[in-house]
Amino acid sequence: MDLQIGLLGCGTVGGGVVELTRRRAEKIEAITGRRPVITHILVRDLAKQRPVALEHEQLTTRVADILEEPNIQVIIETIGGIEPAKSLILSALKAKKHVITANKDLIAVHGAEILETAEQNGVSVFFEAAVGGAIPLIRPLKESLTANAISDLKGIVNGTTNYILSKMTETGADFDDVLKEAQELGYAESDPSSDVDGLDAARKLTILATIGFHAKVRLDEVIVTGIRAVTAADVAYASEIGCVIKLLAAGSERDGVISLNVRPTLVPKAHPLAHVSDAYNALFVRGDAAGDLMFFGRGAGSLPTASAVVGDLIEVLRNIELGVSGNEPLIRLQKVVNSKLSEPLKHYLRLSVEDKPGVFAKIAGIFGDSDVSMETVLQKRVKQGGAEVVIVTHEVSPVQLESALLALQAEQSVQEIHSVMPVEVAGG
Secondary structure: OEEEEEEEOOOHHHHHHHHHHHHOHHHHHHHHOOEEEEEEEEOOOOOOOOOOOOOOOEEEOOOHHHHOOOOEEEEEEOOOOOOOHHHHHHHHHHOOOEEEEOOHHHHHHHHHHHHHHHHHHOOOEEOHHHOOOOOOOHHHHHHHOOOOOEEEEEEEOOHHHHHHHHHHHHHOOOHHHHHHHHHHHOOOOOOOHHHHOOHHHHHHHHHHHHHHOOOOOOHHHOEEOOOOOOOHHHHHHHHHOOEEEEEEEEEEEEOOEEEEEEEEEEEEOOOHHHHOOOOEEEEEEEEOOOEEEEEEEEOOOHHHHHHHHHHHHHHHHHHHHHOOOOOOOOOOOOOEEOHHHOOOEEEEEEEEEEOOOOHHHHHHHHHHHOOOOEEEEEEEEEEOOEEEEEEEEOOEOHHHHHHHHHHHHHOOOEEEEEEEEEEOOOOO
16 A cells, blocks of 8 residues: 655755665565655755656645645655754644654754644654664664663764864874865865864754653753864874774763763774774763663765665554554653763863973972872973973863863963863773
């Protein structure tokens, strides 16, 4: 039996959905009893060249052709962004149509409203493709791992920044040069701000933390630092002390308090996340019963993302056949989110200082007064009268670190604090 589907948008992801739905139609029908057929596709320009050849699908610029078509039971949204995607999805739900979306921006900011609307109208919303492309992350967190108390979520969830940092590590090039190359190859947008400034990863962390910690988490509760300030010197020093630099999205829950951060982090080469290179993504999860788990794979692209979308479609079709809605229950737990109360971590600092006797003793004194101990120290003369000092601390609380940094800024022999980054422990 055919089941009609409306598709909103037919760009890279939408084209992949059309291709994969056609390719797997018979298998999906065998699994679910329903054969998916995309009958209508909403586009802005009817004459525009599409990434896939369209056969029986009807292109339209009129939303009503999809929302008011009674035979369309499922709508797949691949437009992206907040508007008009939000309005279209809410209208679809109110029209009693199930929705599948790959829209991380929308789910991160308005997920609660969308899920409430779906519940009120007895239909489903699925969004596996919103985080991690082809990697199954959402469903394991909301189904397979619900028996666990998740204490940690740590991941590389942005392929653009991971590609840039991987190339900086491999070639020794600086950020600006690698960014330009990434843009030429299509790994980075012409305006890469969302990626390199960490906002894309923060949106994905918001979604993962909401599900993993069963809590209402807002995007503005994530402390975000991007990778623009990471230099070739930092990458080289990280390698010298046995680490690589990654943009980590990290969430933790300790005694009911949730901490959420996106920031460049030194990851020991012995850690599984250190080996996630190029545009790949990975998520490290720690549960009290399951222990440590890691999910790895392609985090973006036409078919990888379509893989997650069509996986959601199969789930929706099963639910339609069974006559049930497949939403997870609305999250009603109230938990404290205070990202400034993160647990003690080792930190990497790179300083420019005057190259003269007694300077390091002053730095050591500042650290001692702030109760910060040093694990590793590298000192190199970089120019006449100046030296560069790299320090890796032992575990230090945010309060202790802030005290030390303020004192270093006030010390005349410290010319500049170039970099301050956390250092992940080898075991996760």
